[in-house]
Amino acid sequence: MEDNKVVLLDWWASPFAMRVKVALAEKGIKYESKEQNLFNKSQELIEANPVHKKIPVLIHDGKSICESLVILQYIDEVWHDKSPLLPSDPYQRSQARFWADYVEKNLYITGRRVWTGKGEDQEVAKKELIELLKTMEGELGDKHFFGGDTIGFLDVVLVPFTSWFYTYETWGNFSIEAECPKLIEWAKRCLEKESVANSLPHPHKIYEYSFELKKKLGIE
Amino acid sequence: MAEEVKLLKSWSSPFGLRIVWALKLKGIQYDSIDEDLSNKSPLLVQCNPVYKKIPVLIHNGKSISESLVIFEYIEDTWNHNPLLPQDPYHKATARFWVKFGDDKVLPSIWSAFIKQGKEQEDAIDEAIENLKLLEEQLKGKKFFGGEKIGLADLALGWLANLVPVFEEIIGMKIIDEERFPSLLAWMHEFSQVAIIKESWPPHDKLIIKFQALRDRHLAK
Numbered sequence: 001m002e003d004n005k006v007v008l009l010d011w012w013a014s015p016f017a018m019r020v021k022v023a024l025a026e027k028g029i030k031y032e033s034k035e036q037n038l039f040n041k042s043q044e045l046i047e048a049n050p051v052h053k054k055i056p057v058l059i060h061d062g063k064s065i066c067e068s069l070v071i072l073q074y075i076d077e078v079w080h081d082k083s084p085l086l087p088s089d090p091y092q093r094s095q096a097r098f099w100a101d102y103v104e105k106n107l108y109i110t111g112r113r114v115w116t117g118k119g120e121d122q123e124v125a126k127k128e129l130i131e132l133l134k135t136m137e138g139e140l141g142d143k144h145f146f147g148g149d150t151i152g153f154l155d156v157v158l159v160p161f162t163s164w165f166y167t168y169e170t171w172g173n174f175s176i177e178a179e180c181p182k183l184i185e186w187a188k189r190c191l192e193k194e195s196v197a198n199s200l201p202h203p204h205k206i207y208e209y210s211f212e213l214k215k216k217l218g219i220e
Numbered sequence: 221m222a223e224e225v226k227l228l229k230s231w232s233s234p235f236g237l238r239i240v241w242a243l244k245l246k247g248i249q250y251d252s253i254d255e256d257l258s259n260k261s262p263l264l265v266q267c268n269p270v271y272k273k274i275p276v277l278i279h280n281g282k283s284i285s286e287s288l289v290i291f292e293y294i295e296d297t298w299n300h301n302p303l304l305p306q307d308p309y310h311k312a313t314a315r316f317w318v319k320f321g322d323d324k325v326l327p328s329i330w331s332a333f334i335k336q337g338k339e340q341e342d343a344i345d346e347a348i349e350n351l352k353l354l355e356e357q358l359k360g361k362k363f364f365g366g367e368k369i370g371l372a373d374l375a376l377g378w379l380a381n382l383v384p385v386f387e388e389i390i391g392m393k394i395i396d397e398e399r400f401p402s403l404l405a406w407m408h409e410f411s412q413v414a415i416i417k418e419s420w421p422p423h424d425k426l427i428i429k430f431q432a433l434r435d436r437h438l439a440k
Contacts, residue, residue, distance in 0.1 A: 051320065051353055065312045067319055077308040090296035094284045097293075101286055102270065135270075 006031035009045050009057040011038055013206055013213075015108070016068040017056040018160035018199050023075045025195035026083045026151070039216055069100060072156060085153040096153040099139055099146070103158050106132050111164055115171040115210060116219050126172050130179045137183045144189060151190060159196055162187040166203035167210050225250035226278040228264050230257055232421050232429055234378030235287040236275040241374050242291055244415045246298045288318060291371055303371040317357060317364060318375040325350045325376070332394060333386045333430070334437035340390075347394060351403060358402040362409060373410060380407040380416075385426045389434060 008024070010017045010033045024031055036045050036055050048057045048064040058065045058074065065074050076085045086093050110132060113125035136158065140146055146154035165176050165187075177184045190196045214220075227243065229236025231254050243250050255264055255274050267276045267283035277284045277293065284293045295303055304311045328350050331343035354376070357364060364372035379395070387393055395403055410416055 051316075060309075063309050065309070065316075067316055070312050070315045070319065073315065074308050074312040077311065090293055091279075091282050091284070093296055094289050094293040097289045098284070098286055101289060 005059075005061065007059040008033045009036050009048055009055045009059070010034060011036050011055050012201055013163075013209060014055060015160035015164060018163065019068050019156050020056045020058060020071050020075070021199035022151075022156045022159065022195050023072050023085060025199055026085070026156070027075065027079045028082060029075070029079060069104065069157070072153065076153075083150070085147075085156060087147070087152065096146070099136070099154050100157040103136070103154075103161075107158075107161055111161065111168050114168045115164075116214065116217070122172060126174055129168065130174075130176070133176065133180045133183055137180050140182060140186055145186065151193060151196070155190060159187060159190045160200060162190075163200040163203050163206055167207045170207055171210070223249070224278075224280050227252045228255055228261075228267065228276040228278070229253070229274050230255050232426060233274060234382060237381065237419060237421070238287055238374045238377060239275045239277065239290050239294075240419045241377060241416055242294050242303060244419065245303065245369065245374075246294065246301050248294070248298055288322065288375070291318075291374070295371070303365070303369075303374065305365075305370070314365070314370055314372050317354075317372045320350075320353070321372070321376045325354065326378070329379075329383065329386065329394065333390060334434055336438060344392070344394060348399070351395060351400060355400050355403050358406050361402075363406065369410070369413065369416075373406075377410055377416065379403070380410045381420060382426070382430075383407075385423065385430055388427060389431050 006029055008017070008020055008031050012035065036042060041053055045055065045057065046053050048059060049066045052066060056068055056071060058071045065071050072085060086096055110125055110129045114122060114129050117125050145151045169176055225248055227236070227239055227250050229239065229252055240252070255261060260272055264274065264276065265272050267278060268285040271285060273285070275287055275290060277290045279297070284290050304314055328343060328347040332340060332347045335343050363369050364376065383395055397404055
């Protein structure tokens with residue numbers, strides 16, 4: 001139906017865009033994905049996100065929503081009757097938001113330092129990444145998912161980064177599974193869900209692409 | 221049920237101040253404890269083990285950290301006098317600008333404050349670009365939230381409180397009448413609201429504190 005049109009300005013390897021795809025799939029929302037060229041940004045992207053000119057952007061009934069965590073909450077509020085991402089209890093919600101913010105502050109930047117870094121910088125970044133992931137492991141505890149019995153907000157926020165783990169590990173020459181086995185088990189549980197499996201690219205695809213990405217970013 | 225609401229903050233931190241404003245706007249009774257951040261209390265460390273930072277809201281024994289997470293918790297728990305619009309799209313827009321304020325405006329203005337020479341000039345240029353976007357958002361509106369103060373006003377309120385302090389110390393105007401008439405009008409309007417005004421940290425004390433901070437940064 002035209003007036004319920006949902007469009008996602010997307011980029012296949014972006015963990016931020018993957019979050020939105022998982023959320024939309026969890027809620028069974030039909031949408032059109034428009035793959036963007038981040039090195040030659042389209043007029044559509046610039047108009048939809050004039051402030052940051054970044055993906056993901058969700059365009060719903062012609063209105064743009066930017067910033068992945070803002071988009072996730074928007075999706076949860078509009079399509080509130082199916083597969084809620086945030087729990088209903090205010091304190092539980094605050095904990096999910098706190099840890100999503102923790103992931104947001106640290107994981108992308110640290111991961112990037114691991115796969116693009118060298119020497120001492122890379123070693124420091126590796127230690128920090130493991131510390132971060134161990135903290136998340138601690139937060140998961142004995143739960144099946146961060147959301148409890150089903151995937152929730154924090155699962156959706158974190159799981160896309162697992163598609164980049166192989167890239168971090170290979171460039172960094174270390175094993176995340178050896179340090180954080182419970183987190184890897186969690187990632188495998190998530191991947192059993194269609195919404196996650198269909199939204200995350202194969203980790204090897206990302207690794208193959210990382211060579212080209214380094215060239216494009218001007219990194220040796 | 222007897223509600224127990226405690227706020228761990230500091231006398232000068234804009235992050236604690238924004239929570240004071242939110243609690244007061246909702247008429248929530250609370251006790252506040254001003255932390256000495258050079259000598260953190262066991263309570264602070266216990267309630268915010270991840271960052272050991274203020275503000276921390278303790279509600280009936282449960283702690284919530286990170287000011288933007290606390291905002292949402294307050295909004296979820298005390299539904300009256302909503303700080304966010306009902307409509308999901310307008311809510312998303314408010315959240316976007318809250319994030320923009322913290323992710324972009326604040327670091328750029330802080331940079332402009334603690335640097336000197338060419339570095340300061342560049343930081344000021346960046347701050348101005350960010351402020352121009354806020355100016356555009358405000359056009360024709362009394363507050364970012366419209367007729368009433370909303371979350372974006374509380375999140376950006378530090379501009380009204382601290383930018384005059386910074387400008388006085390560095391001897392330069394960043395938010396000038398020519399470029400930012402709406403922003404200046406908003407800063408004035410916001411500062412005059414009784415609840416906001418009565419919580420303002422004393423100007424002279426702020427000058428001393430931030431002058432010392434700038435001196436320390438320049439000495440590095």
